[in-house]
Amino acid sequence: MTQPKKRLLDTKMVPVPSQSIVPERDVDKRPVLETRHLGIEFGGLKAVEDFNIAVGPTEICGLIGPNGAGKTTVFNLLTKVYQPTTGTVLINGKDTSGMNTEQANRMGIARTFQNIRLFSNMTVEDNVRIGLHNQIRYGMFSGILRLPQFWQGEKKQHEKALDLLSIFGMQDMANVKAGSLPYGAQRRLEIVRALATNPSLLLLDEPAAGMNPHETEELMQNIIKIRDQFQIAVMLIEHDMNLVMGICEGICVLNYGRIIAKGTPDEIQSNPVVIEAYLGSQHKEVE
Amino acid sequence: MNKKLRSNLITYGIVILAFIVCQVAISGSIDGFKMTRSLKGQLIPICVYIVMAVSLNLTVGISGELSLGHAGFMSVGAFSGIIMSSWLVSAFQMENELVRLLLAMIAGGVFAGIAGVLIGIPVLRLRGDYLAIVTLAFGEIIRNVLNTLYFSVDGKALHIGFNNPNLTGKIVYNGPAGAVGVDKIATFEMGFVLILFTLFVVLNLINSRSGRAIMAIRDSRIAAESVGLNVTKYKMMAFVTSAVLAGMAGALYGLNYSTVTAAKFKFDTSILVLVFVVLGGIGNIRGSIIAAALLTLLPELLRSFSTYRMLVYAIVLILVMLATNSPMMKSVLSSITGKIKALLSGRKAKSGKAGDAA
Ligand SMILES: Nc1ncnc2c1ncn2[C@@H]1O[C@H](COP(=O)(O)OP(=O)(O)O)[C@@H](O)[C@H]1O
Numbered sequence A: 001m002t003q004p005k006k007r008l009l010d011t012k013m014v015p016v017p018s019q020s021i022v023p024e025r026d027v028d029k030r031p032v033l034e035t036r037h038l039g040i041e042f043g044g045l046k047a048v049e050d051f052n053i054a055v056g057p058t059e060i061c062g063l064i065g066p067n068g069a070g071k072t073t074v075f076n077l078l079t080k081v082y083q084p085t086t087g088t089v090l091i092n093g094k095d096t097s098g099m100n101t102e103q104a105n106r107m108g109i110a111r112t113f114q115n116i117r118l119f120s121n122m123t124v125e126d127n128v129r130i131g132l133h134n135q136i137r138y139g140m141f142s143g144i145l146r147l148p149q150f151w152q153g154e155k156k157q158h159e160k161a162l163d164l165l166s167i168f169g170m171q172d173m174a175n176v177k178a179g180s181l182p183y184g185a186q187r188r189l190e191i192v193r194a195l196a197t198n199p200s201l202l203l204l205d206e207p208a209a210g211m212n213p214h215e216t217e218e219l220m221q222n223i224i225k226i227r228d229q230f231q232i233a234v235m236l237i238e239h240d241m242n243l244v245m246g247i248c249e250g251i252c253v254l255n256y257g258r259i260i261a262k263g264t265p266d267e268i269q270s271n272p273v274v275i276e277a278y279l280g281s282q283h284k285e286v287e
Numbered sequence B: 001m002n003k004k005l006r007s008n009l010i011t012y013g014i015v016i017l018a019f020i021v022c023q024v025a026i027s028g029s030i031d032g033f034k035m036t037r038s039l040k041g042q043l044i045p046i047c048v049y050i051v052m053a054v055s056l057n058l059t060v061g062i063s064g065e066l067s068l069g070h071a072g073f074m075s076v077g078a079f080s081g082i083i084m085s086s087w088l089v090s091a092f093q094m095e096n097e098l099v100r101l102l103l104a105m106i107a108g109g110v111f112a113g114i115a116g117v118l119i120g121i122p123v124l125r126l127r128g129d130y131l132a133i134v135t136l137a138f139g140e141i142i143r144n145v146l147n148t149l150y151f152s153v154d155g156k157a158l159h160i161g162f163n164n165p166n167l168t169g170k171i172v173y174n175g176p177a178g179a180v181g182v183d184k185i186a187t188f189e190m191g192f193v194l195i196l197f198t199l200f201v202v203l204n205l206i207n208s209r210s211g212r213a214i215m216a217i218r219d220s221r222i223a224a225e226s227v228g229l230n231v232t233k234y235k236m237m238a239f240v241t242s243a244v245l246a247g248m249a250g251a252l253y254g255l256n257y258s259t260v261t262a263a264k265f266k267f268d269t270s271i272l273v274l275v276f277v278v279l280g281g282i283g284n285i286r287g288s289i290i291a292a293a294l295l296t297l298l299p300e301l302l303r304s305f306s307t308y309r310m311l312v313y314a315i316v317l318i319l320v321m322l323a324t325n326s327p328m329m330k331s332v333l334s335s336i337t338g339k340i341k342a343l344l345s346g347r348k349a350k351s352g353k354a355g356d357a358a
């Protein structure tokens, strides 16, 4: 492939306060994700309130905030695990009101989970094949009767699955039971499975949690590689500030369910509101 | 060879081997190795219960839904099969028993499948364990409904009476008295074929795109939805396939007796099949086969020392459960089989180079 590689340093950030975290990126294209006044209440508790963002087609953006700020809840709203109390989510310009998780995935949104949710009794390869379910298809009867569609489909799934696993160099683990993988590998497998669904937006919920610094460094490279290779947008929740500041082009800070700041890593790091709410304590630890 | 493929071939092999042994025992061609009459009478029920257990395992073990009314599908299959068989005689004077049996089993499968769809559509779209309670109710309701129904065949016509036994033609299903004057056309050979058919359907389904989807939903519903799986569709697929197979087994069962009442398909029967599945190992198809065969046979084998029958039965139940479900027993068993293998290969090595191919 000879597509122009987007280097991080080339990305010019313009501090314009608008819905988009990085307004100038992909400005000619429609955002993959747009939320309008998104909010949800759990029995009176406003877990997320008036959440407005737009994410460009090949943007890597971060969603940060203290524990309990509502970050995972935002992901659950975007993927339709929860139906919003107010507002809507647009994926590739289409309103997703009334859709369920399965339909949201078909619209192009895939995710990983903060608490890993693999199909742990199945092999690594089968986990990826399930991600390919809607990409490489054949029917139930072709499967039972072992018709030619079955053999072709299985072959394609096998090849594609190994291809995707090779992103993280995991081809050799294809026949290992997913539940018996080390923690870091399980997180990587979740990313591969999500990628297999051919998304236009990949949501990563604390992808570096439980990884050592070396693994985290590798993960950062791989997230950029995935974005460049697949030309998709990535939105990630992460507490590791080196990762967030290192690869995110735009950052959105959440506190008590509300957005308190949006901008480039530099702006976020120097924003007094953010430092007050969140980064202050983290900064001391880092330095 | 692929591990899954080998395991499946072993399962088919066990079934085929058991069938051959039974045939030899029936023929009595080996001295002192002849099947008793009462044991012979158990052959078709064993086949039926194996199919029941394997098909229930598809719902319980592979799809992860608890069903407590599997005997309900069996009864739907049994009576639609019996009625089909009688109707074929009355409408077309069809005497070929094999064709009648086949068509009866297909009818049994179709009607049980329809019942499965009717239950599945409202229930399987819900989150939570509603299936257990609804299938339990279904099993009881179908039994009570069957007690109020009357069927008769009259030429090409099939008459149905609701609380009304005065039908024209030959009565084939007589309310609480059940199906009467049934042609006993079920055969052990057909039972064997049905087991192979069931294994073919279930094992091929499991090892395909659809089967992986079913198991993924069992492992994590939320993750399955997040990668775009239609949860209701695949739960339905497993449940209805399971119902169809139970219906076919039911038809074979019904056509093995001259009189069949709905009382034969009580809640106890559903639980019995569930016990086979649990003892054989949830999700373990081969285990279901072995558990169903052994536990259907056991009361028959234990008849001779009737005093201790229930005691031995209980002990065997516990042992089977331990052997199939506990990791400790599994490792003990595998080490024993390992030793036996080593012993055999040692002996082969001594007796020359004959063991090379193995
Ligand atoms: N299903 C739910 N029911 C009730 N409260 C919830 C639910 N999901 C999340 N919450 C609440 O919403 C808030 C945000 O949670 P979460 O999004 O998990 O935070 P985080 O930013 O750490 O990911 C918390 O106070 C949590 O208790």
Ligand SMILES: [Mg+2]
Pocket (backbone or CB within 6 Å): A071, A072, A073, A114
């Ligand atoms: Mg969270």
